[in-house]
Amino acid sequence: xxxxxxxxxLDLSKLTDEEAQHVWEVVQRDFDLRKKEEHxxxxxxxxxxxxxTKKELLGNQTSLTxxxxxxxxxxxxxxxxxxxxxxxxxxxxxxSCSRYNKKEDGWVCDACHVAR
Numbered sequence: 171x172x173x174x175x176x177x178x179x180l181d182l183s184k185l186t187d188e189e190a191q192h193v194w195e196v197v198q199r200d201f202d203l204r205k206k207e208e209h210x211x212x213x214x215x216x217x218x219x220x221x222x223t224k225k226e227l228l229g230n231q232t233s234l235t236x237x238x239x240x241x242x243x244x245x246x247x248x249x250x251x252x253x254x255x256x257x258x259x260x261x262x263x264x265x266s267c268s269r270y271n272k273k274e275d276g277w278v279c280d281a282c283h284v285a286r
Contacts, residue, residue, distance in 0.1 A: 176226070192199070195220050203206055214284060217281075218281060218284060221241070221281035222281075224240070224241075225240060225259060225261065225281075235261055235262055236253075236262065237265075239251075239262065239263050239264040239266075239267055240259075240261040240262060240263055240279070241263050241264075241267035241279055241280065241281065242264060242266065243268050244266075246262070246264065248286055251265070252264075252265075254268050254277035255276075255277065256268065256277060256278055256279040256282055257271065257274055257276040257277065257278050257282075257286075258278055258279070258285035258286075259279060259282050261279070263277070263279040263280075267279055267280050268280065268283075269283055
């Protein structure tokens with residue numbers, strides 16, 4: 171395939187020392203950004219796993235899930251902290267732990283939003 175570099179090594183021998191240094195710095199920045207992103211995704215995965223564990227442990231406690239937010243465990247109160255049902259997990263959450271999804275005309279808890 172013309173212009174394809176797959177399986178080929180780039181010839182950087184014609185670069186000046188300054189150009190080679192610049193290329194090296196760009197590659198190093200890319201490597202650092204990829205490491206940071208890998209770490210961030212690992213943290214998100216851990217957070218989601220904790221939320222799933224909490225949901226599994228508390229989700230079957232009907233009296234608790236009807237009266238308290240499944241995410242922050244704050245009690246629901248009429249007008250002050252009313253409950254919303256998550257479109258994805260179907261559990262009840264408070265306003266602080268959810269976001270309104272205009273497209274679907276409903277609420278999504280923060281954990282399900284991150285998972286999306």
